Amino acid sequence: MGTLINIDNGGTLTDICVWDGNAFTFTKTLTTPHDLSECLFTGIEKASDALYGEADITRLLHATEHIRYSTTQGTNALVERRGPMIGILTTIGGLDAGMKRGAAEKKLFTGLVGDRFLTVDPEADLEFDAVQKINRLTTLGAARVVVAAATPEEERQLRHVLLRKFPRHLLGSVPLIYSWELAGDRDDARRAWSCVVNAFLHPTMERFLYSAERRLQAYKVVNPLLVYRNDGASSRVAKSVALKTYSSGPRGGLEGTAALARVYGLPHALMMDIGGTTTDVGVVEGGAVAVADRGGIEGVHISYPMSDVTSSGVGGSSVIQVVDSEITVGPQSVGAAPGPACFGFGGKQATITDVNLLLGVLDPDTYLDGTFTLDPSRSQAVITETIARPLGISLEEALIRMEHAYFQALSASFAPLVTEDTTLLAFGGAGPMSATGAARLAGVKQVLVPRTAAVFSAFGISFSDIGKTYEVIVAEPTTEAATETHDALLVRAERDMFQEGYALADCETSWQLLVENLExxxxxxxxxxxxxxxxYPGSVVSLQLNAAAPLSHPDLTADAVVTATAAPAAGTRQVRSAADHVDDVPVHVLDDLSPGDGGEGPAIIEGPFFTARVLPGWSFRLTAAGDLLLNDKS
Structure with a gap:
């Protein structure tokens, strides 16, 4: 088996996790928003240095069987509304009302579509009216237009008209996206929303994925770059839908959570993945990832299945500011550029990274395993200017209040999902630092911090295969129509998997009939x-095909009972626990601990590329697999 490289690109940091068939090697690098392929290759170069003892990117790439790439760029772009203006042209009466049924739909509609929604007049000349309204939508600022009709036939008629009047080869032509081409879903609102979000994400994803692929070709890499998707499978860049990259990083985290839930026998595992811009939350129950038949994006239903992940604008680089005399957290993020003030790249807004640095939780000289030095003076200046002075409080009091506001925001993101037997898996750059504080507010008594916490979503991608999922409406609910749909879908899957490099006969396939009751x-x-x-009269019948070409997956160390011993401390660190109190806290280095080593909070544990904070009342121990298990004894 060749080497597998798994990459998770976040808003602030990019994670690289390499599986060589025996063990994981991983590293992190700052995300470069100006050119996302730059941080990709910097990360691969750093991984080669960690793996071989010297940087040799060519050697690593040529030893690699597959590169699987996930990104939160789409998620972050949607959270921050960075994307093209979308217009909608439809023949469906009342579609706008159907797309704005609830508060979440209204909010997203305002952010992405606004007033760029026009309906073709059924009494007017179709060709003239459609052309006039496309022109009107572009005048209103639409950079991409979703075309939605009630039936595929009606949509094809519109497509024929618009392609003649707006040929694609003209400069300045606006891309037209046809709803039935993207999703075979009879629900008009879901289908239209799928197209709107896909159109919004497409330019961002296309730009950097093809840039990365071109750079790989310069190294004469034979196997194509694979995009990791939100359904847990991977595919070539050219065969990927932008919508399916949304929340793909969190799906990697969920797959990693499921793998550890099976190792530790956890009945209800709740992931908390804190990246630079968002916190992603999802559930693994009975070792299986929770999946919604119709996925949700910011509370809006789409046509595709998705892992049941919620994203909130609370991350390690989320802006903490004063609004109406209250401290708020996110959703705005400083990202990697300029980044938190302590990065020294010109950041002028406070983040939890700045707070933890001044509290003493972070050591300015050991951040990212000592590869990056933080500047406390910049954090102090920004927090004094933006928080302490506006509230009329001391810097020390501001730090304590900011930390509490952050714990509250995190807790609110997962508290509704907590059960009596919940174990919280905390990962991502800021996850281990804030886990015990947020868990206690939510009533969670056990927290698991994986050794690979800093790159856990990239670690989870290791368990993916190359695959495709299809769902097609059967023309009528009869045996003959289902057979015809099956045969057509089989031809399509054979073609697609061949383009991925596999014969369908060598893939694992499963067929399902989805019967939706119209009543x-x-x-x-x-x-x-x-x-x-x-x-099935009175029902809409769809045929679903899942096809997967299995890849090698890593073997994980099983949990086992180990003798409890006192964890050796590498030193101490002064950590502020109140405005007027500082504790002398022991610092433990994870790589210096042995299975069974443990202790009581307060404590700080320095892991590879992460810092874990154990608050008073919590205990910790290192498991047989090398992960941290924390329990609230209060």
Missing amino acids: DGSVSRLPYQPGDEVD
Whole structure:
């Protein structure tokens, strides 16, 4: 088996996790927003140095069987509304009302579409009216237009008209996205929303993925770059839909969570992945990732299945500021450029990274394993200017209040999902630092911090295969129509998997019949084989095919009972626990600990590329697999 490189590109940091068939090697590097392919290759070069003892990017790339790439860029772009203005042209009466049923839909509609929504007049000349309204949408600022009709046939008629009047080869032509081409979903609002979000994400994803692929070609890499998707599978860049890259990093975290839940026998595992811009939360129950049949993006339903992940604008680089005399956290983020004030890149807004530096939780000289030095004076200046002075309080009091506000914001992101037997898996750059504080507010008694916490989403990508998922509406709910759909879908899957480099006959496939009751909207999932009887009047029937070409997955060390011993301390650190109190806190280095080593909070544990904080009342121990298990004894 060749080497597998797994990459998770975040708003502030990019994580690289390499599996060579025996062990993981991982590293981190700052994300470069001006050219995302730059941080990708810097990370691969750093990984080669860690793996071989010297930087040799060519050697690593040529030894690699697959490079799987995930990114939060789409998620972050949507959170911060950085993308093209979208217009909608439709023949469906009342579609705008259907797309704005609730507060979440109204908010997203305002942010992405606004007043750029026009309906073709059914009484007017179709060709004239459609052309006039496309022109009107572009005048209103639409850079991409979603075309949605009630039926595929009607949409094809519109497509024929618009392609003649707006040929693609003209300079300045606006891309037109047709709803039935993207999603075979009879629900008009879901289908239109899928196209709107896809159109919004597409330019961001396309730009840097093809840039990265071109740079790989310069190294004469034979195997194509694979994009990791939010359904847990991977595919070539050219065969990927932008919408399926949304929240793909968190899906990697969920797959890693599921792997550790099986190792530790956790009945209800809750992931908390704190990146630079967002905190992503998801559930693994009984060792399986929770998946919604119709995914949700910012509370808006789309046509595709998605892992049930919620993203909130609370991250390590989220801006902490005073609004109406209250301290607020996010959703605005300083990202990697300029980054937190302590990075020294010109940041003028406070973040939790600045707070933890001044509290003493972070050591300015050991950040990112000593590869990056933080500047406390910049953090002090920014927090004094933006928080302490506006509130009329001391710097020390400001730090304590900011930390509490951050714990509250984190806790609110996952508290509704907590059960009696919940174990919180805390990872991402800021996860281990804030886990015990947020967990206590949410009533969680056990926290697991993986040794790979700093790159855990990239670690989770290690468990993915190359795959495709298809869902097509059967023209009518009959046996003959289902068989025809099956045969057409089989041809399509054979073509797509061949383009991925695999014969469909060598892939794992599963077929399901999805029967949606028109009266109550309930969906039944039934196994399907060609020729099975299909007779469901009053229902919409769809055929779903999952095809996967399995890749090698890493073997994880099983948990085992180990003798409890006192964890050796490498030193102490002064950490502020109140405005007028500083504790002398022991510091433990994770790589110097042995399985069974443990202790009581307060304590700080320096892991590879992360710092974990153990608050008073919590205990910790190193497991047989090298992970940190923390328990609230209060």
